[in-house]
Amino acid sequence: MHEPKAMVKPPTSFMREKWTKLDQYISIALFILHILCIFAPFHFNWRAFWVSFALYVITGLSISVSYHRNLAHKSFELPKVLEYFFAYCAAHALQGDPIDWVSTHRCHHQFVDTNRDPHSPIQGFWFSHILWLFDSYTLTKRVCPKYFTDFKKIERSIIIWFSKHGRPDNVRDLEKQAFYRFIHKTYLLHHVAFAVLLYEVGGLPFLIWGTCVRIVVLLHITFMVNSVCHIWGKRRWNTKDLSKNNRLVGLLAFGEGWHNNHHAFEYSARFGIEWWEYDPGGRKPYYMNVDSLDGGKSNLGHSGYGSQTKHLNLDIKESYPGDAINFATKGTNSIRITCLYCRSVDYQIAC
Template sequence: MSHVETIESPRLLRGRWVHVTALLLLPPLGTCVALALLPVLYFDWLEVALLLGMWLLSGLGVTVGYHRYFTHRAFQTSAPVQVVLVILGSMAIQGPLLYWASLHRRHHEYSDTGPDPHSPWMRGEESLGRLRGLWHSHVGWMFNHKIPNPSRYVPDLLRNKLINKVSRLYPLWALLGLVLPALIGGLVRRDWAGVVQCFLWGGPVRLFLEAHAVWSVNSIAHSYGSRGFDTREESRNNAWLAIPTLGESWHNNHHAFPSSARFGLEWWQWDIGGGVIDMLARLGLVWDVRRPSEDRILEKKKSLEADPHPTVPEP
């Protein structure tokens, strides 16, 4: 059934509803509690370190692991590094790897047309206005998008038995991302206040900020910013989001060169994810890092060949 684009499953739909509801409610509630406790409990370097550290680790798991490696095969790496990337990406609680990669490949296949899961311009056959489109592409799509068929979109990942096994443990890794900062807080502070504070700032607060940064690529980076390439859809480069998204907001560059390990193609386009890949390559942990040549960049700036019959993009 690999030709079937989407699948209908009451179990998967129920699971999606529970996951999305928890992701939209619990991090904001935890953030409110963390802010309310500021006058009561101490807030020091440890909370800041865990907020930034957990954001960086789980964010790199998404952009370097889920996105650039597993979805687009922008480089090659070993099985142990693959496992680490799955675990770190799962800690961002953006969904299991196979689902995430399937969804993103479908996004590239139909970007900003009716079947695109999270376009700010279209929802099915319906054209969206600016405000409704931003809402839909930021959070609304998560409740009603069609679930992509992994057999069609990620057959390469399905064949990887190790990654399948690790990906199925997604709830465990998501929980680990919440337990780990609480455990560190307890070990360092040696009191329950440290456990609570570090859990809140390394868990819910981090997830709240991280989730909206990730979703802003769907909404803002398909609506506002510059376009260096005519990519036949509405992806934009947005410099304001480059740091919080770890380089993901150079989105027009990414749609022009989906398999590039670096999204920031100019020296001034900060791309933390791309920088980490370069560092891993120097350490010998990744190899065959893919980047477009200068000639290819110039060629694509001049024109992009039209393809009226979109197909599933190569990883």
């Protein structure tokens, strides 16, 4: 199994003079949200509670289905109307606009559990959980150094939620689309408008429960994927990182807690492999009417030799025993072989 990596000293710029306007806005916003949650018990009613719960499910599931599986990894395709709808729902989780979120996540997979990983626990639990959000200066310099000069020159506006890495070049597919550019430039305005709407409909209970409590709870559950799921849990697959499967996070985060599965098969739309691994974000009903549901554009399967093998025109049974491998595909050009005995995922075969 892959041994844990050595801890490195966390960056300390967020404790010194390197606070950017982005860091200040994020810290102030999170502080206010957490403080307002203190008043939640004094403004409780069941209508507000169920509104909060419904929004938690909608925005949390959209983060998993849209931001993570659809946009970041392109595990499946949706008609543009549905793609934009789920992305807009996910944007209301206050975890960043699609361009920012996808860029950060792709950097995470590219540099996973190294010094260039935006949020790895090798720099400390609390850094991977939340402190990385307040360190855009150091993160940009470390993760995307070629954009660091431009990043220092940017005059940040409170209306715009700027990318964590300045001008990332790993989200060109999203930057080409006017919808995502619009959300990127007007991100906070959508949250303000929705908060006003909740207040007008249900007063302070709806505002506090539907906005503050819901956002804070979902933020920390998502943060647990970055921190807890790289420290505590079980490792089914021998991946070259610290990812682990955590049942509690899997339950709370709509299947995101099966993190070791995900890092082993990062292009698959399903994170839960076994029947008992709760993964609502990977269930087929969310992908009804997508193009090529069981073909190369939609990687819903993890094991066996179903439609993906037929699509690739590759009979791997001749080389590997049928009960000894799993595989996940990326597009139609390669197939990743994983031995179920040693759990190694070091083999990749071009088709």
